[in-house]
Amino acid sequence: MNITDVITLIGAIATFLFGMSTMTDGLEKLSSGRLEGILERLTSNVFRGVLLGALVTGLIQSSAATTVMCVGFVNAGIMKLEQTVGIIMGANIGTTVTAQLLRLGDISSDNLLLLLLKPSVLGPLLAAAGVVLYLFLRGGRKRIVGQIILGLGLLFIGMNTMERAVSGLKDLPEFQELFVAFSNPLLGILAGAAVTALIQSSSASMGILQAVSSTGVVRFYTAIPLIMGQNIGTCVTAILSSIGASKNAKRTAMIHLLFNVIGTLFFLALLYVGNTLFHFTFWDSVMNRGSIANLHLCFNVACTALLLPFHKILVKIVEKLVPGDTVAPEFNLLDERFLSSPSVALDQARTAVITMGEKAREDFLLAVELLSDYDEKKLERLQENEATIDKLENTLDSYLVKLTDRALTDPESALVSELLHTLTNFERIGDYAVNVSEIASTMHQRxxxxxxxxxxEIRSLTDAVMETLDTTLTCYRNRDHALALHVEPLEEVVDLMQEVLKNRHIERLKAGACTIELGTQFLELLINLERISDHCSNVAMLIVRTTAPVSEHLPDTHTYLKYLHAGGDQEFDRLFAEYREKYFSPIEMEK
Structure with missing residues (x-):
């Protein structure tokens, strides 16, 4: 093996790892968070958890990503520790899919169809097709499919190139001695764990082992410790992700490690003792890609079958290994572990934005109550909510900025923009609710x-603003296009009421029926109420535009609102008349 072969090997490994990363990223994008969402909701049964864990990992091809997702869900308080056991076991099974794909290299036939399935032929074809889809299609699922196909093609090309680069190693005595050394189970496990921990992917390290098997030096007694070590090495990602997390999140990572360590120790003892007693005929057999893939699958299935009946005991063991109270962790939606899966991170961010909106609504309700029934406890509650809203705004801003550094699809990028606009509007609604509370405090003190x-008049106006806010939150939470269309007519009624009530109050001031001091507070109150409805309109218009049917080509927001207010939409006029009758008519004739 010369220097050219070494350089070729390095390039082949780089191509293989890049192909694995490209394919995995594409698969995660294609799932759009749906698979991870399933993990949240359908894991109450441990057996179902195994199936879901295997399904999700098989489709995104990363047991580490699935386990890190579990750590994040537990740390956020979304999932219980017990729910993760089955998922983690299933993840180990799902990660064997790549090895089964790479075994296609063992195909030897003159049949044209089978020949096309060989990595040496299939890889370039897939890469070429993937490049066409990925480079020449802008946005949409086809481009993501192109990314997946391109990644798989690079995976096969890297695998084939690795095999050619290492072919000369079989004649080197040092290389053969290295694999003889791996027959020492402890050394083999450490080597497998170290390589997997370094490249952060058991599927990739398994592919490298399959490539090396083409030299004919990989035997059963060397492959089994390496495969066991690879399973242990993949736990490093989850352990690192649990640093600084809650006790139960740390326990989740520990379950992953404990599961693989116990399985390794049990089957290592079983195989080596069994071979000592019965001298297995397969012990010295040479392994190829297919037999390595099957061994990997069988080992992971056997570990799951062994430990699944004891899943509750596993939980108790990790609770002893990671001592501490078992109080549910603080509900932390914006866990940075979710950033590795943008679709999940966006879903969590959207939930946090909705929480901001709900806090702002509660603040408004408290502020209105303070106007008629001043209570220090209500004011304290409002101030606590405002602190939470401000904290959420800062955290969300930082979180979404970090998310933009990831490879996002066009819909995901659009959702980031929508969230940033919405959280700003909800934060401003909270600020205006605080202003209303300050007016109430001033009037109470004086x-x-x-x-x-x-x-x-104020009661009728606050009722209209309250319905505007409730409608806005509901349409945003449910992404309800029809309901979002109700907000702008309501906002227009609030604008009308604000203008009329302002003029009336000025007349009362002129007539001496109201003091300057009260007049100032009244006019300030009108301004803050009207601005709350303005921000509700901003949020609703986002929903109107993003949920509009494809056939509807809405103009820009300013032009669209001008069109509505000019009487260009009969439904808008009908709703405006309805809300005017409900809120303005009762006070219209009052002086």
């Missing part, structure tokens, strides 16, 4: 109150 007529 012992002044609005006249009965002014109170009736």
């Amino acid at each position: 012992d002044i109150a609005f006249s009965p007529v002014a109170r009736d």
Whole structure:
């Protein structure tokens, strides 16, 4: 083996790892968070958890990603520790799919169809097709499919190139001695674990072992410790991700490690003792890609079958290994572990934005109650909510900026933009609710109150703003296009009421029916209420535009609103009349 072969080997490994990464990223994008969402909801049964873990990992081809996702869900309080056991076991089974694909290299036939399935032929064909889809199609699922096909093609090309590069190693005595050394189970396990921990992928390290098997030096007694070590090495990713997380998140990572270590120790003892007693005929057999893939699959299935009946005991063991209280962790939606799967991170961010909106709504309700029934405890509650909203805004801003550094699809990028706009509007609604509470505090401290007529006017206006806010939150939470269309007519009624009530109050001031001090507070209150409805309109218009049927080509927001207010839409006019009758008519004739 000369220097050219060494350089070729390095390039082949790089191509193989890049292909694995490209394919995995594409598979995660294609899942759009649906697979991970299934993990959240359908893991109450441990056997179902195994199937789901195997399915998700088989489709995204990363047991580490599945386990890290579990760590994140547990740390966020979304999933319980017990629910992760089956998923982790199933993830080990799902990660064997890549090895089964790579075994296609063992095909030897003159049949044209089978020949096309060989990596040396299939790899370039897939890479070429993937490049066409990936480079020449902008956005959409076809481009993501192109990324997956390109990754798989590079995987096969890298595998084939590795095999050619290592072919000369079989004649080197040092290389043969290295694999003889791996017959020492401890050394083999350490080597497999170290390589897998270094490249952060058991599927990739398994592919490298399959490539090396073409030299004919990989035998059963060397392959089994290496495969066991690879399973242990893949736990490093989850362990690193659990640093700084809650106790139960750390226990989740520990379950992954404990599962693989116990399985390794049990089957290592079983095989080596069995061979000592019965001298297995397969012990010295030469392994090829297919037999390595089958050994990997059988080992992981056997480990799951062995330990699945004891899943509750596993949980108790890790609770002893990672001592501490078992109180549920703080509900932390924006766990950075989710950033590795943008679709899940976006789903969590959207939930956090909705939480902001709900806090802002509660603040508004408390502020309105303070106007008529001042209570220090309500004011404290409002201030706590405002602190939470501000914290969420800062955290979300940082979280979404970090997310933009990831490879996002066009819909994901659009959702990031939508979330940033929405969280700003919800934060401003919270600020205006605080302003209303300050007006209530000022009036309480100065012992002044609005006249009965002014109170009736404010009550009608706050009711209209409350419905605007409730409608906005509901349409945003459910992405309800039809309901979002109700917000702008409501906002227009609030604008009308604000203008009329302002003019009325000015008339009362001129007539001496109201003091300057009260007049100032009244007019400030009108401004803040009207601005809350403005921000509700901003959020609703985002939903109107993003959920509109493809056949509807809406103009820009400013032009669209101008069109609505000019009487260009009969449904808008009908809703405006309906809400005007509901909120403005009762006070229209009052003076």
